[in-house]
Amino acid sequence: MSVRLTPYLVLPGTAGEAIAFYEKALDAQVLFKQTFGEMPASPDYPLADEQKGLIAHAMLQVGESQLMFSDSDSGKPVQQGDHVTICITTKDASKSKQFFEVLKEGGTVIMDLHEAFFSPAYGQVKDKFGVTFHLFTEGAAMN
Secondary structure (H helix, E strand, C coil): CCEEEEEEECCCCCCHHHHHHHHHHHCCCEEEEHHHHHCCCCCCCCCCHHHHHCCEEEEEEEEEEEEEEEEEEHCCCCCCCCCCEEEEECCCCHHHHHHHHHHHHCEEEEEEEEEEEEEEEEEEEEEECEEEEEEEECCCCCC
């Protein structure tokens, strides 16, 4: 079984600036970067023009490690303790579900584990200790 834990930084509209800074400061390489405006449109979550240029998801390679970024969505303020989260990546949706179910015990579900355009099983949960986890299953969603 392969499981990776990756720091995930959520910033208040400054993720693009932070990515450029870490490229220079840490000799990081951008592996992936997508704005909210580049994502498939959803009638359930309409975007204001000022949100479209914000970073929805980015991944940097720093040496042998990776670092993920996004801007907070919908103009939500970033709460102290929420700006650094952990992404748990697996290749097995059942393992993601198992992790999600245990982490939510005594915690708070932020986003139910679900099939998304970028993952067959993705969700977010804050555990009983206040640590926020993204559960990400690699692979294409089965649409």
